[in-house]
Amino acid sequence: MGLIWIKETTVPINLNQLMDKIDALRRHGLFDARVPRYTSYPPANHFEAGVGHRYHAQWLDAVPEGEAVSLYVHIPFCRRLCWFCACRTQGTKTMRPVDAYVETLTQEIAEVRARLNGAPKMARLHLGGGTPTILPPHTMTLLLATIFSHFEPARGFEFSVEIDPTDASDALLETLLRFGMNRASIGVQDFAPEVQKAIGRPQSVEQTAKVVEFLRARGTPSINFDLLYGLPHQTSDSFQATLDHVIKMAPDRLAIYGYAHVPWMSKRQVMIDEATLPDKRARLQLAEQAHDAFVAVGYEAIGIDHFARPSDTLAIAAANGTLKRNFQGYTDDPGDTLLGFGASAISKFREGYVQNAPATSAYIERVGEGGLAGFKGYQMSRHDQLIARMIEDLMCRFTLNEGDLALAFPGDKALIHKTLVALMRQFEDVFYISEAGLALRDDARPLVRIIASAIDQFANTGTAHSTAI
Ligand SMILES: C[S@@+](CC[C@H](N)C(=O)[O-])C[C@H]1O[C@@H](n2cnc3c(N)ncnc32)[C@H](O)[C@@H]1O
Ligand code: SF4
Known part of the structure; x- marks a missing residue:
């Protein structure tokens, strides 16, 4: 689900703030983008x-x-x-x-x-x-x-x-x-x-x-x-x-x-x-x-x-x-x-x-x-595994931790750093540096599928997906 995340711990939000958030989300394409749900990487299509x-x-x-x-x-x-x-x-x-x-x-x-x-x-x-x-x-x-x-x-x-x-x-x-x-x-x-x-x-x-x-x-x-x-x-x-x-x-x-x-x-x-x-x-x-x-x-x-x-x-x-x-x-x-x-x-x-x-008929025939x-299927390269891990981190934790990623993919330290810097530049108004690493602001969570698609090597090369919200 895409949400404007207004946590119960946050002070009540006023209308101007809400309009600012909606504008920020729109600027990043929330209302126009068609992106995968990222239940897998690469997506099954x-x-x-x-x-x-x-x-x-x-x-x-x-x-x-x-x-x-x-x-x-x-x-x-x-x-x-x-x-x-x-x-x-x-x-x-x-x-x-x-x-x-x-x-x-x-x-x-x-x-x-x-x-x-x-x-x-x-x-x-x-x-x-x-x-x-x-x-x-x-x-x-x-x-x-x-x-x-x-x-x-x-x-x-x-x-x-x-x-x-x-x-x-x-x-x-x-x-x-x-x-x-x-x-x-x-x-x-x-x-x-x-x-x-x-x-x-x-x-x-x-x-x-x-x-x-x-x-x-x-x-x-x-x-x-x-x-x-x-x-x-x-x-x-x-x-x-x-x-x-x-x-x-x-x-x-x-x-x-x-x-x-x-x-x-x-x-x-x-x-x-x-x-x-x-x-x-x-x-x-x-x-x-x-x-x-x-x-x-x-x-x-x-x-x-x-x-x-x-x-x-x-x-x-x-x-x-x-x-x-x-x-x-x-x-x-x-x-x-x-x-x-x-x-x-x-x-x-x-x-x-x-x-x-x-x-069903082809399945029954084969068995x-x-x-x-x-x-069909997909054989994962090490590079695919790295992107899959980053997309899972975004979708599950809304964070990317450079140290953890480098530990899991020691041969790709430079690539990890370059990707994080590029993401930070492209989405500078929605990310911040937290103890857990590069973190997505709570109110920007509806953008996470769009952000994931920015590192997806297959983005814009397949069938049309559902809307981002
Ligand atoms: C296999 S279906 C439902 C299981 C069961 N047949 C039923 O109808 O209760 C699993 C779930 O996929 C979701 N779903 C199906 N079509 C969808 C769509 N077009 N967009 C988003 N979610 C969908 C629904 O929430 C549905 O409950
Ligand atoms: S929601 Fe889909 S899977 Fe469930 S009963 Fe209706 S058609 Fe069948």
Whole structure:
């Protein structure tokens, strides 16, 4: 999320100061820029054809024995197709394609496991989509039993699942809990009826609260909500009503993303009337409103778009400087290896990224032929690793520490110094020198994606991204 950060520790801001801030943000292109969300560097649209195919097996072989790995399993099916959604998913009325897909997933999991050395432990398991809760309990049981038979949970294991509360039966939730789900991520977006109608996603407060209560009654330790700002017909008043409902349900974590209107990538978004979208200044104010509402009731703001209770592990990681960026946004997963399973899923290795074939049919075909599903990817050079580290430092900590960077990349001291000086010159009014190094002013945090794009070697060479706010 991009915000004007007005911390509760700051004196109340007056209108002139606010206008000055908005002017400063505009000068740096906040209202015009289209930049990546930097859930990876390089962003996935710069992955290269053939790299995945060439290196997938080699990089799996190289995962050090005894190292805990994290798993992401993609379920690209939904019973409903919300018009706003930019996720890789397809609508289905029957379970036949889902069953065939899960069968392939089990083959892929076995194939990947066979390539890993020793008995790999699993630090994290995340089921995402699409809608993982579309799976009937017996199909979910087959999938999870396969995963747990190949990967033993490591100490502190976390198992999270994306849940659509309109499509999550009690029996399915019980199944997930039986296998140890300890983080539930519930899609909310917005509760205003007019907004829901305009985005093709009806979902009542009661349906959502029922799932929350069901999970809490059974001891689920952590519940996350996803919200969106910048949706059609969203006004300050309507959004406040959504925020009030959310605060009453008291999730442990929140992600509040700016709605990315990218109809050239996500065709279903043509259903959204662009004339009803809030303008960029209104988007900034909605983001700011959410920030203030959550901070006022005790949540910590984390990175650009997350909030968590101070006792939550994400807030603890943010406080002690170990927060990381990944395809789910922010994480406290300390591991170096993420194994992605399913169509379009991305794996991260020390050496680079591998993305599976994006189309479900191509994915099923590849795995059916007995191979790995790696299709695109990117092999990281040392220079890429350095840029990736700097972008992660900016996105997670809003700081760049020359000494720490030089320690991690001793051969690149001159380049690090040159880059920091160049950034300081280009953005001199928003950076200052702090104990932690070169630091972005709190009120300039909405610019962080733009600042990251200034050191991104691929910037302006690919497809158009979403707006910076
Ligand atoms: C896989 S989806 C949701 C999971 C589940 N199917 C549901 O609907 O509750 C994960 C999240 O991506 C976010 N998302 C989807 N489309 C988006 C868009 N166009 N812009 C920003 N965020 C988006 C939403 O907040 C959504 O909850
Ligand atoms: S928001 Fe969820 S249910 Fe709606 S289309 Fe996207 S993945 Fe499917």
